[in-house]
Amino acid sequence: MEVKKKLTDWRKDLEVSNCTQIEDNGKGKVDTEIAPPPPPTKRRRTSKVWEMFDKIKREDGTELAICKHCKKQYPGSSKTAGTSNLLKHMGKCAGRRDGDGGKPCDEIKEKRSYKSITRSDPLSVVEKDSSENFGSYSNLKANILHTYRKEKEKLTSFINNPSSGRFNLTINCWRRTDGRNTNCCLTKHFIDNGWELKSKVLAFRRVGFSDNRGLFGTFRSMILDWRNLDKNVFTITAQYTEEAYQIASEIKGWLLDQNLLPLTGTLSHVSCLVHILNLLLExxxxxxxxxxxxxxxxxxxxxxxxxxxxxxxxxxxxxxxxxxxxxxxxxxxxxxxxxxxxxxxxxxxxxxxxxxxxxxxxxxxxxxxxxxxxxxxxxxxxxxxKVLDEAVKSLSGKQSCLTTNVYFPKVCNIYRSLCEWVKGDNSNVSSMAGKMKKKFDTYWENCGLVLAIAIVLDPRFKLDIVKRWFQEIYGQDDAEEQCVGIEFNLKQIYKEYSGGGSNNLTAYFDTLDPLGMPWSTSCSNDAEDGKSEKSELERYLEEPKFRSVKDFDILTWWRANTPNFPILAKMARDFLAIPVSTAQSNPSFNDDVMKIDPTAIDIDPETTEAFVCVRDWRQRPENKA
Known part of the structure; x- marks a missing residue:
């Protein structure tokens, strides 16, 4: 009130100063000009908005008002815009409301988009957040794409890191109920530098009938979109369908043509165990x-x-x-x-x-x-x-993402059961089991070696468990022949890993022996000089097995024993991350993705892919990659 009164008094004085006052000096009335009052001091910006905004003047003379919290800019001249826009901003400024003073708006929006993207229902995120949190779908889209590109760059750096090793991929295809499109999803599975099993959705695309690339072309482009990913593929897990098998075979051939697959592609194609078990249930x-x-x-x-x-x-x-x-x-x-x-x-x-x-x-x-x-x-x-049904449930559950060694006994138990049913007295069961075993034989021929190598790398069992299970399945005589084949392949695989070059192994593990030399270099030199009689593989197999406890953390064991077995540790890191089923990608992911209907909410393909990937990345953050 005091300020207002002063302004009123000053305005009256200003009006009087511009007129002539007639004064009586005793000799008659004369005209006297009153001198104007001194110029007023600079007017203060009294609006409360200036507690939150800084006002600056640019070279061209225009004025800007900049929010102290989120740094957003508005016209600062009262003649052009007034303070109404500034007042509106004060009520909705995210930086001020969240206590994030000084953070740019983009950073605040990105943080909010992270929270939104990790909600359970993808469709509700787009519909609700676009209207409530960001004001429009375009803002949400911009934040999703910004987050996607930022996180993708991190993952790309991890993929190109020499210490990251190879990756196992799963390819998933779903036909939408309308039959017009096919959803294609690419997921990588790996053991990170901290010896933790991880998986990440890399790409999600929709393929229509008019797409000339086809499914193989789509998956190839999805792989190539990630720099050098094609050079680091170890295995590909696909559903047990003719279509998925064809795609995986074409990807395998494409990579083999470039000499990019290890072990000449012998182990590169893994069929989905859950899918084949469901076929047996049918x-x-x-x-x-x-x-x-x-x-x-x-x-x-x-x-x-x-x-x-x-x-x-x-x-x-x-x-x-x-x-x-x-x-x-x-x-x-x-x-x-x-x-x-x-x-x-x-x-x-x-x-x-x-x-x-x-x-x-x-x-x-x-x-x-x-x-x-x-x-x-x-x-x-x-x-x-029911044995098969229980196996499907255990493989498809929320805790299904386990290291590959876990599945060897499960698969062997199923195979032994099928063999026993075929030989059983009940003709109905025998006939049914014969059909089932024929399908499972194909799976066993393609994937049995992968599972066997993985279980050999379990220090609780090593080769002994393979010999025992083969005796259960094949009988004493045939088991010996099968075990000879496993041991031969194991040694060949070890030779390929040990022949990878000392530089690669040193970069991969960055470990030193007691003499201060890189383990891989010292091992290879010892072998060349004839000083070492036994290889890592021989030493590992001959050492006493770790006690057979149920709650055993195999990744912690290999992390601790990497200095003793650097070459085998590299093998373990690759083999133990091989998914035996496409259901391991993310048990609830398939259903969530199918809820997204781009035609209903006008989502373009680029945003759909970014949304699906970012949602997966934020739910399963990769802190160590």
């Missing part, structure tokens, strides 16, 4: 289709007749009185499709349906209840195939 389901069909008829009959529900409850009570564990809840809801995995609950309905034939003559006359022979056959098959 074979099992085919064997019980008749019982499944009749069971569905029984369930529909009960649901469609109100009095049948009452009679069914009476049948359940009677069955329980005779020792059955069936309950009312075992009856599926109306219209529910029964999968093979749900058969365990269906089997308990067997006694209830048998009793229902007594309580309900109409039900009995329809003759839809499966015969006892069908129930026995289905129960016996389910008991066997």
């Amino acid at each position: 074979d099992g389901s085919q064997e019980v289709n008749g019982l499944l069909f009749n069971t569905m008829k029984c369930i529909s009959y009960v649901h469609n007749k109100p009095d049948s529900v009452i009679k069914f409850r009476m049948a359940v009570d009677q069955a329980r009185a005779q020792g059955s564990s069936v309950t009312y809840e075992d009856m599926p809801a109306k219209g529910t499709l029964i999968s093979f995995q749900k058969f365990e609950g269906i089997f308990r309905l067997r006694e209830a349906f048998n009793m229902l034939k007594i309580f309900d003559l109409d039900f009995n006359s329809l003759n839809i209840n499966p015969e006892d022979e069908e129930w026995i056959k289905a129960t016996y098959i389910y008991k066997h195939v």
Whole structure:
């Protein structure tokens, strides 16, 4: 109020100073000119906005108001813009609100975009954040692309680091329900410099029918988009389909033509274990289709007749009185499709349906209840195939991303089971197992060596576990021949790794022996001079095995023993990161990606790929790469 009063008084004085005052000096009235008051001091910027903005004058005379917190610029002249824009900015300044004073707006937006991108529902992120957090989709897009390019540069530097070793890739393809496009995803799996198992989505593209590149061309461009990634590929894991197999074979051929694959590509193509097990489950389901069909008829009959529900409850009570564990809840809801995995609950309905034939003559006359022979056959098959179903669940779960050595006993157990079923007395099971084993033989021939090498690199087991499992699968005589082949290939692989050159190994591990020499150099010199009688591989296999504990951290063991076995450690780092299934890329990733509908929210391909990649990177940060 005091300032306002002074301004009012000064304005009145200014008006009087421009007029003539008539003064009476006793001799009559004369005109007297009053001298103007002294010029006022410089007017202060009294608006509260100047507590938050700095005002500067540029060379061309224009004025700018710069936010002290986020450094955003506005016109600073009151004649052109006033302070309304500045007041609006004060209310929404991210730097001021978040306590990030001094940080540029782009940095603040980037931090917010990180939080937004890691939410569970990709579609809601784009729809909600574009309107609430950033004001428009274009702002969100800019932040996603900025984050993508920044993080991609970090990953590219890691890929090109000589100490990073080789990478294992998975290729995934999904056909959208509309049939118009195919989603293609490329993921790398590796063990980082800190000996931690990691995976990163590298690229995500949609391929339409009109795309001349095709699926192989798309995946090749995805690999080439990452500088020198093609020079560091170790293996490729693909689904067990004709289409995926063709893509993986073409990628393998392309890399072999450039002499980029190690071991002449012998181990480069790994089939998806989960996919082939699901195919075996389908074979099992085919064997019980008749019982499944009749069971569905029984369930529909009960649901469609109100009095049948009452009679069914009476049948359940009677069955329980005779020792059955069936309950009312075992009856599926109306219209529910029964999968093979749900058969365990269906089997308990067997006694209830048998009793229902007594309580309900109409039900009995329809003759839809499966015969006892069908129930026995289905129960016996389910008991066997359940082994495969449990394996699929363990491989597809959230904790499925494990080192490769873990899967050798699991795969061997499945293969042994199939061999036993084929030789069993039950003709139904034997016939079913024969079809299954034929498919699994192909997988075993392609991937058995990879799994065997990985388990040999487990210091708890080494070669002993391979010999024991082969005896279980092949018998004593054939097992010896199979083990000879594994040992031969193991030595050949070791020779290729040890012949990689001392410079490469030194850069890879950067470790010294007790004499202060690089381990790889000293080892190779010893071999040349004849001073070392045994190789690393021989020493490793002959040393006592580590105690066979369940909770064993194999990566920590290899990190500690790298100085003792630098060449084998390089092998371990490559082999233990090989994914046995494309489901290991990210168990929940497939479903999340499929929620994104670019046509509904007008997302261009570049932004879609950046969004999918950044979301994966922010959920699984790579601090050590």
